[in-house]
Amino acid sequence: MRPRLFFAAALALALAAGGRDAFNDWIAATDLPPLTIAVGTEVLARDGSLLRAFPVADGRWRLAPGPVDCAYLQELVAYEDGRFWQHAGVDPWAVLRAGAQVLWHQKVVSGASTLTMQVARLLEDGPTGTLAGKARQARVALALERRLSKEQILDLYLRLAPYGGNLEGLRAASLSWFGKEPRRLTPAQAALLIALPQSPESRRPDRHPKAAKAARDRVLDRLAAAGVLAKDSAAAAKAEPIPTARRDFPALAPHLTARLFAGAPQGARIETTIDPQLQRAAEKLARRAVRGQVGQVSVAMLLADHQNGEILAEVGGAEWTDSARAGFVDLTQAPRSPGSTLKPFIYALAFDDGLAHPETLIEDRPVAFGPWRPQNFDREFRGTVTVRQALTLSLNIPVVSLTEALGPERLLATLRRAGATPTLPTSAPPGLAISLGGLGISLEDLVQAYAALARLGQPVQLSAEAGGAHPLDGQLFGAVAAWQVSEILSRIAPPPGGTPNRIAYKTGTSYGHRDALALGFDGRHVAGVWMGRADGTPVPGAFGGELAAPILFEMFDRVGPERAPLPPPPPATLLLPNARLPQPLQRFRPRDAAFAEVVAGAPEVTFPPDGAEVETAGQGLVVKLRGGQPPFTWLVNGAPLIVGSRTRETVLNLTNPGYVSLTVLDAQGRAAHRQVILRR
Template identity: 65%
Template sequence: MIARAVLALAAGLWLAAAARDGVDGWVAATDLPPLTIVTGAEVVARDGRLLRAWTVADGRWRLATDAGRVDPLFLSMLVAYEDRRFASHPGVDARAMLRALAQAAWHGRVVSGGSTITMQVARLLEDSGTGKLTGKLRQIRVALALEHRLTKGQILDLYLRLAPYGGNLEGLRAASLSWFGREPGRLTPAQAALLVSLPQSPEARRPDRSQQAAAQGRDRVLARALAAGLISAETAATARTEPLPTARRDFPRLAPHLTDRLRLSDPAQPHHATTIDADLQARLEQLAAEAVTRHGDRLQVALVVADHASGEIRASVGSAAYENDARQGFVDMTQALRSPGSTLKPLVYALAFDQGLAHPETLIEDRPLAFGRYQPQNFDRQFRGTVRVREALQLSLNIPVVTLTEAMGPERLMQGLRRAGVQAVLPGGGPPGLAVSLGGLGVSLEHLTGLYAALARGGVARPLSPLPQGGAEGERLVSQVAAWQVGHILAALQPPDGSAPGRIAWKTGTSYGHRDAWAVGWDGRHVAGVWLGRADGTPVPGAFGGDLAAPILFAALARVSPMAAPLPPPPAATLQVDNARLPLPLQRFRPRGAITAPGALPEIAFPPDGAQVALDGAPLLARVRGGTPPFTWLADGHPLDIATPARESHLPLPRSGPLTLSVIDANGQAARVTLTLAP
């Protein structure tokens, strides 16, 4: 008898093992649908907030998410309501299925479902039906196979991406943004409950169609959460009174021109992280819309704001509105090539300071001059005679800046633009002429703002970028002294709002024919650029940078921060004296050609141009031939030896690296070489 029982038990165990092995083989042989879920491309701000998203190919909103980015209360409610034994079952909850079958048999209808979260994922992956036995069996098989091949966390992530939420909303993140305008990482209990209930009846419970059905579904989830101890009775009662959304919200579309550009630059990249400040971007887009409202239906505006220390763009507004209207708002005017007018003048002066051609207190002539057949005029057609260089820049006089450009050569200005990362385009593609210093070329607002960022950064150029750049060092454009001198001059200009000067260094410009009005400036932390005009390039009668663009520049910087960050103090090497105490060659600028005696031009005999010199702590031996003594030697615009009659000098150079060595003779004639000093 005992032997017979033992044999029966052994046979039963063998049959169970065989059945188990058969089921395992059946599950292992399952062909799973693709598990890679395509999500819409997105661009996010520096804090991770969504700036812009796109639908997937079939027009559905489906965005990348995972359990780590979801409010924990939502996840707890989801498991408590949909699948209490999710953590322990193998994909199918036998107890829940038996309960569902018993209830259906007793009531004659389906009372509760037996599907697990894994079974729902199986159905969503291949859109298998649930009304037929074959569909349910297929879900069971796929669910068991998913549990064999994926972790519980991976299965939950698939659910969070695929669950339907009504209309073309798919996945929790798209639903949370559309119904509540927020990411799913922070949800109220009422919001979490509604989002748990919606996938069961995504169309019937849509709050924009049936507030009653949506409220009933939400409240059932809250009741289950209360019973499970996830929320208190007080929290549940408060959540039931929270208003439901009545309509879907638009998905974010901040910085549309920039986000379009980033997506087109790398279409295969689903996620683009930027340095954009979402709140600042929204404030400046509002400012842009306000700026054009009183100026007809064709005036357009663009703005760029960046952190000039890092080169990271904080806001980029391509137009006042992203629309195909009379303003042609779809055109990104931060990238369009336009004439910069007088906004290149600060670079000309900085280069001239560096080369020993001038100092802010140098006297320069503002009188009628002809350079061959080119006869520049001031904007107001007036001449002011002898002025200080400081005044020439502040008054934006044309003749002095052209005179300086002629002295150093327009190609040097073009080289400076290239070092600053400015892609300047000359009309006709010919060699640069003197008119480039007055805006006779095309640049973009983003590149022009980057040029001013280099001046704000102490003369080091680093291209602006909306993408994280890391710790790029940048390239020396002008010396720290020259950059500070230009900024100090521009900061003394009277702000358009009548406030006290000294907080912001700024410059305006107006292109020929009043086609473009500009204002660019910086404080101790941020740089901003503003362009106004018409996208089609037609003139805007009466448009001046000082009248139109400057107030927007100051308003933009005020929206960055109500208190401007202070500008830096002068570098230690800055020569701050009045004109009478300047070295004689720097007291008055004399144009090239003023000295006609043969052999009068100075030339640096040693060291040669481009030399690499190892000083080992000793002074640099420098020699000059030609020219008229006394001589003044300068390194990056900083005087080293003033009015020396000797043609040979020993110059103390305290730092290593690249520098420009200049010598100026008694007649104001200069020569210069570029050196690299070894440490």
């Protein structure tokens, strides 16, 4: 008898071992789904907060979990799978309990799915109500437990759990339903996030708020009954309202983040130097700047720390979703005319070359450079002025004279050494007009160049990417020249409401009022503001000093109330009045420019040329003349249109396309004629 019992026991053990080995082999042979879960790309601010997130390729919002509230994790395990940390993927006790409840109640009272089994179903998007589906989930769950740690399995759940619509994962759900990261959740929020994955569509708070509240409250009751949550905390949580709408995901610095996203791999976490507080303030300021502006005027802004090159705030447009203003266009990157904002670099080069000093006298009189006769913006001439006055008043004649002495190629080379990439309108060599804005350059490049000026001529590569900013080689001009220009710019009167002596700044307005700009800096920060239309259409009456400068000063006010002072003058700075300057620096004498008096004879129309086709864009026809004696009378097709004009530039109210004959008469009856074709 005993030998038989011994044999039977041995046989049973052998069969059990063989069954165990076969079972293990069966589990080991499980074909697991991919365990690498695609998540959306994130762009982060300098403090680690989320500037903007992007969905995965199929449009679902799924993000890396990041830090998660420990109380939520404890409550999730207690509610969904109390033995999660002990079982091997399938909980036998839960299976026995669920089976007994079915036999006793003749219906399903509770399920036996563990968190690992739920992860298995989510990985394969498998069925939930079939026996074959449950068997497959159990097999995959057992295999997952042998492949992954408990923490890794929980991480998969936090990435994949559905929360309604295209929301997947705890973090996307917390941001969408509560507008916050899941690192700190209220008991009510945690309970709702536990309840939603069980039936994400029928419990969506924005569509079925009553069902969502009932499900949340059941979770709270069970957690309180299990002692995981205090009863008074559960009762208070039930009084917390259910969210009734999804919130938008963060989208700060949308143009910048879109650029960074385009160059990054899927799921990247891109760290930036953007200060979220300054970015929000800049975007709010941009929206206010265009409020009430006509003609789809937009704005672009950029603020950087010129000491280290880090960009702190960047606004590519007033509102990136406003198609009427072409909000999708990143106007910090668009090449535009800089107007007068390049003049400080010409003066710095002239100072550095010993051509001039801030107190040098220079002529502001009518002058011809070959066929070109530049004029000042207001059509007035001041005669003999100091270079300081010429830059302060942004006079055109003096700066063109200096550009001619330096050579326009010098200005282009200086901008390129600053890290900018200016573009010329044609392939011809640069002309003197570049000193007045006759080239294309982006706002970002302008701020880059002004950063070098603020750093006393030492260029720096600006960047919004963490670790991307760095000093550039070389020197644009000497520290003395840079300081002299900065000192002049710091004494320019601020716009109405601006703080005096707050910053050194320069404004610019491009030809035809297409671009209004203001650039400025103090001892720490540099900033630029552009305003205009994205399509380049003129904005009548738009001036950099009136539109852009107030916004620039407000940007610096947002940085903080304390002014970062400009550096003191370098030791070699020559701080003398004109009379005590060396003789060559007392007066600038142009090398080749020939001064000419205003023509005293008959009037001459200088624009438009005879026979020209002119695009008016519905803004009227600009006409210019020289010579003659005011007042002037303008006739269109033989009929008087303007009588008694005393200006040499005016706008004729002609908007209809077609052939036009123009005549101008001066006070002595002398006439000039032009024939043009108007286009719209």
